[in-house]
Amino acid sequence: MGSATTATAVSERSTRTRKVTSARRRSPSGTVLAYTALTFALVATLIPFAWMFLGSVKTEAELRQRPPTWWPQTFTWDNFAAWFGRLDIGTFFMNSVVVAVFTVLGTLVFCSMVGYALAKLDFPGKRLVFTLVLVTLMVPGVVTFVPLFVVVSKLGMVSTYPALILPFLAGPLGVFLMRQFIQDIPDSLIEAARIDGAGELRIFLRVVMPLCGPALATLAILTFLGSWNNFLWPLVVAQSEDMYTLPVALSLYSVGQNSTNYGVLLAGSVLIITPVLLLFVALQRYFIQGIAATGIK
Amino acid sequence: MIRHRLLAAFAVATASTLLVSGCGRAESPGQTGGAAAGLSDGPATGTVTIWAQGTEGEALQDFVKPFEEANPDVQVEVTAVPWDSAQNKYQTAIAGGTTPDIGMLGSDWMPGFRSALTPVPESIDTSDVFPFALESTEFDGASYAVPWYVETRVIFYRTDLLKEAGFDDFPTDWAGLKDLAKAYQDETGAEFGISLPSGGWNAFLSNLPFAWSNGAEVINEDQTEWTLDSPQMVESLSYLNSFFEEGLADKSPDTESGSASADLVSGDVPMFLSGPWDIPGLELAGGEGFEDKFGVATIPAGPDGTSTSFAAGSNLGVFKDAENPDAAWKLIQWLSQPDVQAQWFETVNDLPAQQAAWDDEALTADPRVAVFGEQLQSVKIAPTLVSWTQVSAAADTQIEQVFRGGKSVEDALAELQSTADSLGTGQ
Secondary structure (H helix, E strand, C coil), rough: CCCHHHHHHHHHHCCCCCCHHHHHHHHHHHHHHHHHHHHHHHHHHHHHHHHHHHHCCCCHHHCCCCCCCCCCCCCCCCCHHHHHHHCCCHHHHHHHHHHHCCCCCCHHHHHHHHHHHHHHHCCCCCCHHHHHHHHHHHHCCHHHHHHHHHHHHHHCCCCCHHHHHHHHHHHHHHHHHHHHHHHHCCHHHHHHHCCCCCCCCHHHHHHHHHHHHCCCCCCCHHHHHHHHHHHHHHHHHHHCCHHHHHHHHHHHHHHHHCCCCCCHHHHHHHHHHHHHHHHHHHHHHHHHHHHHHCCCC | CCCHHHHHHHHHHHHHHHHHHHCCCCCCCCCCCCCCCCCCCCCCEEEEEEEEHHHHHHHHHHHHHHHHHHCCCCEEEEECCCCCHHHHHHHHHHCCCEEEEEEEEHHHHHHHHHECCCCEEEEEECECCCCHHHHEEEEEECCCEEEEEEECCCCEHHHHHHHCCCCCCCCCEEHHHHHHHHHHHHHHCCCCCCCCCCCCCHHHHHHHHHHHHCCCCEECCCCCEEECCCCHHHHHHHHHHHHHHHHCCCCEEEEEEEECHHHHCCCCEEEEEEEHHHHHHHHHHHHHCCCCCCCEEEEEECCCCCCCCCEEEEEEEEEECCCCCHHHHHHHHHHHCHHHHHHHHHHCEEEEEEHHHCHHHHHHHHHHHHHHHHHHHCEECCCCCHHHHHHHHHHHHHHHHHHCCCCCHHHHHHHHHHHHHCCCCCC
């Protein structure tokens, strides 16, 4: 009995192996299947975006209609008009841009410097520092949230740009990502530069940084997205409306206590997502390369 | 950074629980937070900062102009705060000592926030405020906030389909409500007769009006003992359960904001329980001509009780860290005047907490608003205990098992009672 089962299992396994090999050879039917599956995945990914863009030009009554409509019965720009007229979207947009740009710049500078030091320099306590970085990566944000706010308020920075930017300038994830990437750069390159008389700063700027393109692009886009979408910290730290960022404003003007204004919500989402989409399209080549190279998923 | 977002989401979920219970425990029983100082004579001066959520926050800055004109040396600074995570914003501000002078606090937040608030000065007249609203602000004999607006739940229904279903008036008792639900289904082609919360957050609370209307209580009068397994409670949950069992209510309704009103507009589900915000909500969802097709009615009374609904609202409180408490109280005093409250209703549809404001034409004009006024004469609030949050969550789970999973009502309530007993009522 036992040997019969084993025999079946073995034969099954060999069938499976054969199947895998044949699929690898890419028979025409396999290709069709693969493309069909990919098309479905693509459509499934795009449908929410299509719904958002189409919904942003529908009236509130149409948005709440059952059964829902795909193509707007009556086009209206009222939802966008609300953002550009009644609501001060310019200020929120500026705040989001300033915060995101400075957070990204700061992260790129500091994380790559720390990453370089941890990867290529020798100094006492290096392992300890790296362990500490990893430890902070594992502390949940909820634990540090209130203490962080108390620190910010004691420094008198509540409701200022520094309060929105400083806490995110050297995230442990960024340090970890840069350290892993820089470690793969051959030591011989750095040694060659050192023999030619270059100082550490020069090596860092002229030799290491130019090789870090994909990692920097990945870090930039991850940081940008994180900063652009961040809701809770800006909500808590910005104590006047002129310091609100886009996600806070979106929540303020569209989601009420008991009801949601879906038109304003969708139009606001379009305005928030579009710049990120454009940025992603512009950087996608580096982004994909960077993710493959660093093994970050 | 992706990780950071996940953490932030987690923070929203847990921080409030941690902080609410933290605030409650930090309270020492004897401390009432400084004597209720009287207000100074003369006009308000200086800058008053106030945080207000959502629509109220958007409209308040313009609304306080007359107050600023009457008090030339005062400047009111309103910050609009999103409802989403608003509690976190207040709690961190309290921890960091950066609170505004005045906060707009949901009546159900009061147990967690009272330790950060100053008692209401005696010179502010709250004698004509709805008693249930005052109750939410009172702890150990002192009041810690002034009720600003109130809300209660009534039944929204389709008036045009009511005639079609063969009814002239909306029923006032349980048997009548069930007959109507059946008639809606049989005569008007509705998919379900009524929409009732069958599970999820606050499902128990949303169904409590039926229990209260049958004489059941969640807790005894002095809030020392839970009374969740009384015969009246069993009877009311069995009544609600029969709607699900007989297919008159959807066991798993869409709970997304606005879906109940969409179903009422389409006629698929012509009845649901909701608050005053759904009057403008339904007019918006129904489009032109729909405003005459729906009405509201008080909760039908059970065999052992009278019509009683759930009430809530928002209060205005002055924080201990306030920089300008004197002017802050004067602003609250102004916002509490009946004529100002009536104007506020016209501005944002908030139902006044001051009963005298209800005589104003703004409120008497719409018969639907009058129904809310009638219901507000007989309402109850959720227990003002820190442990209520946990009991409420346990109750949500139990009724979901009854309505969706077929668990017996008696078993569910017995289990709930023992859970509640172990959680206790102490603050």
